[in-house]
Amino acid sequence: xxxxxxxxxxxxxxxxxxxxxxxxxxxxxxxxxxxxxxxxxxxxxxxxxxxxxxxxxxxxxxxxxxxxxxxxxxxxxxxxxxxxxxxxxxxxxxxxxxxxxxxxxxxxxxxxxxxxxxxxxxxxxxxxxxxxxxxxxxxxxxxxxxxxxxxxxxxxxxxxxxxxxxxxxxxxxxxxxxxxxxxxxxxxxxxxxxxxxxxxxxxxxxxxxxxxxxxxxxxxxxxxxxx
Amino acid sequence: xxxxxxxxxxxxxxxxxxxxxxxxxxxxxxxxxxxxxxxxxxxxxxxxxxxxxxxxxxxxxxxxxxxxxxxxxxxxxxxxxxxxxxxxxxxxxxxxxxxxxxxxxxxxxxxxxxxxxxxxxxxxxxxxxxxxxxxxxxxxxxxxxxxxxxxxxxxxxxxxxxxxxxxxxxxxxxxxxxxxxxxxxxxxxxxxxxxxxxxxxxxxxxxxxxxxxxxxxxxxxxxxxxxxxxxxxxxxxxxxxxxxx
Numbered sequence: 001x002x003x004x005x006x007x008x009x010x011x012x013x014x015x016x017x018x019x020x021x022x023x024x025x026x027x028x029x030x031x032x033x034x035x036x037x038x039x040x041x042x043x044x045x046x047x048x049x050x051x052x053x054x055x056x057x058x059x060x061x062x063x064x065x066x067x068x069x070x071x072x073x074x075x076x077x078x079x080x081x082x083x084x085x086x087x088x089x090x091x092x093x094x095x096x097x098x099x100x101x102x103x104x105x106x107x108x109x110x111x112x113x114x115x116x117x118x119x120x121x122x123x124x125x126x127x128x129x130x131x132x133x134x135x136x137x138x139x140x141x142x143x144x145x146x147x148x149x150x151x152x153x154x155x156x157x158x159x160x161x162x163x164x165x166x167x168x169x170x171x172x173x174x175x176x177x178x179x180x181x182x183x184x185x186x187x188x189x190x191x192x193x194x195x196x197x198x199x200x201x202x203x204x205x206x207x208x209x210x211x212x213x214x215x216x217x218x219x220x221x222x223x224x225x226x227x
Numbered sequence: 228x229x230x231x232x233x234x235x236x237x238x239x240x241x242x243x244x245x246x247x248x249x250x251x252x253x254x255x256x257x258x259x260x261x262x263x264x265x266x267x268x269x270x271x272x273x274x275x276x277x278x279x280x281x282x283x284x285x286x287x288x289x290x291x292x293x294x295x296x297x298x299x300x301x302x303x304x305x306x307x308x309x310x311x312x313x314x315x316x317x318x319x320x321x322x323x324x325x326x327x328x329x330x331x332x333x334x335x336x337x338x339x340x341x342x343x344x345x346x347x348x349x350x351x352x353x354x355x356x357x358x359x360x361x362x363x364x365x366x367x368x369x370x371x372x373x374x375x376x377x378x379x380x381x382x383x384x385x386x387x388x389x390x391x392x393x394x395x396x397x398x399x400x401x402x403x404x405x406x407x408x409x410x411x412x413x414x415x416x417x418x419x420x421x422x423x424x425x426x427x428x429x430x431x432x433x434x435x436x437x438x439x440x441x442x443x444x445x446x447x448x449x450x451x452x453x454x455x456x457x458x459x460x461x462x463x464x465x466x467x468x469x470x471x472x
Contacts, residue, residue: 153392157385161375170371171389174364175396178403185407206399217392224384 009094013102014109020079021110031072032114038064039122050127057126058136058187062180065115065144070169072111073151076103077159077222090226096219104145104152104215112144135190135200139183142203146179149214156221179206238315238454239463245447252447256440263433271426280344287337289435290330293442294362297327301369302394305387315450317383318457320390321373322449326442328366334359354405361400365393379457 021028042060043053080086089099119140123133154172158164186199235241267285301323308316338356339349350356369386376382458464465471 153388157372157389158375163375167371167375170364171368174361174368174400175392177361178396178399181403181407202403217388221385221388224381224388227381 006095006098009098010102010105013099014106017103017106018109021106027072027075028110028114031068031111032118034071035064035068035115035118036122038067040125043126053126054128057123057128058132058184060126061119061122061136061140062143062183065112065119065140066147066173066176066180068115069111069144069147069151070172072107073148073155073168073172074165076107076152076155078155078164081159081226086222087226090222096222097215100152100156100218100222101211101215104149104218107152108145108148112148116140116144129191132187132191135196136187138200139186139196139203142200142207143179143183146203146206146210147176149210149218150175150179152218153214153221156218156225159222159225179203182206236313236315238318238458241315242451242454245451249444249447249451252440252444256437256444259433259437259440263430263437266426266433267430271430272424280341283337283341285430285434287334287341288431289438290337291334291359292435293438294327294330294334294359297323297330297442298362298365298390298397299394301327302390305390308383309387309391314457317387318450318453319446320387321383322446322453323442324366324370324373325449326445328363328370330438330442331359331363331366335363354401354407357404358401361404362397365397369393 039060042056046052046056077086080089090096092099116137119137120133123136128136151168151172154168154175157171158168161167182199182203186196186203189196189199235244263285267282271282273279273281301320304316304320304323307313308320335356338359342351343349369390372389373382373386376385455464455470
């Protein structure tokens with residue numbers, strides 16, 4: 001039998017979830033298309049003036065990223081819950097927090113990372129200067145994992161409830177506001193000639209804070225939902 | 228003689244105690260409301276800068292204080308219920324949520340009414356206004372989560388966890404909103420609490436006490452209803468005089 005260390009276990013869960021996601025590529029693509037669509041709707045709604053679009057680009061991209069990460073959160077635990085895998089995971093001798101962390105990481109790679117990679121293209125549509133675009137990518141890179149992790153708490157609490165999707169957004173969106181503020185703040189600081197370091201440091205602090213606490217809280221939430 | 232500190236932590240005994248306490252809290256709250264509003268609207272002088280408009284703070288400030296304080300109390304009861312697995316704590320948390328949401332709403336509403344003549348706008352994206360709005364969202368999330376889970380035990384525990392996560396997040400939200408705000412615009416009109424007239428202070432504290440007593444009375448009444456609903460299949464409920472008649 002293979003020896004399963006903590007990191008081996010983590011890698012195993014991530015690989016399993018990635019393989020499952022690749023078998024259902026449509027789900028991944030829908031999130032990405034939703035992101036692109038929401039971003040493209042804004043110029044149609046507010047008009048094509050480039051000055052205004054350049055100013056609001058970071059906010060639009062961040063809000064769109066927030067909404068599309070909500071879209072895929074419902075699927076984080078529901079498939080495993082329905083086919084009983086989640087129950088087996090909770091019975092496993094390994095720490096549930098580590099298993100949950102693996103699922104969060106896989107969720108981010110499937111739904112967060114494509115958004116980060118897509119963001120430069122959309123940023124160019126809004127005529128963002130190169131420097132601001134770079135900071136936007138970094139802030140998204142720091143911020144989207146936090147969205148996945150906070151969202152996982154909500155996904156675990158609303159597991160198997162009717163109307164779970166809307167409820168999930170209601171619970172999670174207020175908790176995500178700091179991420180949004182620091183993420184857009186970093187871009188704004190750069191475009192007004194200030195340094196983005198303080199915002200990015202705070203975003204990094206949120207990431208570390210979430211990394212430590214959210215897996216454990218999500219594990220507790222799963223225990224409550226499954227008992 | 229040993230005192231049993233936990234006597235009233237059981238719904239059976241607490242139900243009767245709450246029933247006896249409600250009239251006292253309700254009556255003293257009503258008296259203090261009348262007294263506080265009388266001092267506020269008739270005795271206190273008009274502010275030399277804000278004229279008569281400032282009088283709305285006699286409702287606005289107590290409502291804001293209570294909306295924040297009640298969230299902490301709610302999270303505290305939720306934590307007690309989650310850790311010690313006591314039934315009554317979870318019921319108390321559920322009973323507090325609607326009152327807290329009401330106070331948050333009143334605070335926003337009166338803030339808007341005050342802002343129109345003072346700032347010339349119903350709403351400004353001020354740090355305090357924004358965080359109060361987010362607080363209202365947190366209350367609504369708690370109520371919605373509790374309402375959408377049918378099993379009362381799971382509902383109690385899930386919403387308790389949400390309340391605790393929310394209370395950890397409240398300071399982070401507050402400071403992030405504050406920094407976000409100061410980056411965008413300078414500080415708005417500040418009300419200096421130190422140079423307040425004595426009558427103004429008296430009115431504010433009287434109304435604050437009245438709101439406090441009102442919250443206690445309403446929460447106790449609501450928790451009695453929750454006890455009746457949850458324990459309806461037990462014999463002690465069916466033997467109560469108000470249930471039998």
